[in-house]
Amino acid sequence: MTSHPVPRKISFTGSVATGKLVASSAAPDLKRVTLELGGNDPAIVLDDVEPSDIADKLFWGAFSNNGQICSAIKRVYVPEARYGEYVDALAECARGVVVGDGMEEGTQLGPINNKPQFDRVTELVGDALAGGARAVTGGKPMDRPGYFFEPTILADISDGARIVDEEQFGPALPIIGYRDLADAVERANATHFGLSDRSGPRTPTGVPRWPGNWSAGPPG
Secondary structure, three states: OOOOOOOOOEEOOOHHHHHHHHHHOOOOOOEEEEEOOOOEEEEEEEOOOOOOHHHHHHHHHHHHHOOOOOOOOOOOEEHHHHHHHHHHHHHHHHHOOOOOOOOOOOOOOOOOHHHHHHHHHHHHHHHHHOOOEEEOOOOOOOOOOOEEEEOEEOOOEEEEEEHHHHHOOEEEEEEEEEEOOHHHHHHOOOOOOOOEEEEOOOOOOOOOOOOOOOOOOOEE
């Protein structure tokens, strides 16, 4: 289909490897191509926001649809001086979530979509824990049929861990401390992905405050 002369525009969401094939197939007759091949979207919490004010927004920005959204928050950078407070506030959100069958009333999060993705999330969380990270909540599959994974907040983790550097696309969120804003921006930008990014809080007029020099993606 991508090489057929009738379509004049190709839009594809999927893996990098398949995206390369799509682009190559569409190139001979110069079709326009839009490729969305994953993201590792960072959020930077600025040092003038209370953990209790931002935790719920951060949590659902990461865990909506069980983390299976391309532009979901995949890693959060918070000020080192209040690191424990942010971790505790996000953990409280995770502990209060109802995970279950989407057909049951009250369910907020369901399963991971398929076994390969379930295995990937399990592997990335296991790798993080083996490397010294701490699962403040979750950290393992749920003891029930289906691809259910506990909502996981990971602390004591930094760049270089696979779950920070790669896209997990599931219900696990690493929380990373930063020294100053320049440090946070540099680390947030250290990715070959470029889908979206976030910072907070907003200005009094409701405009998002962007730290500047971001290249990890457009504001989400």
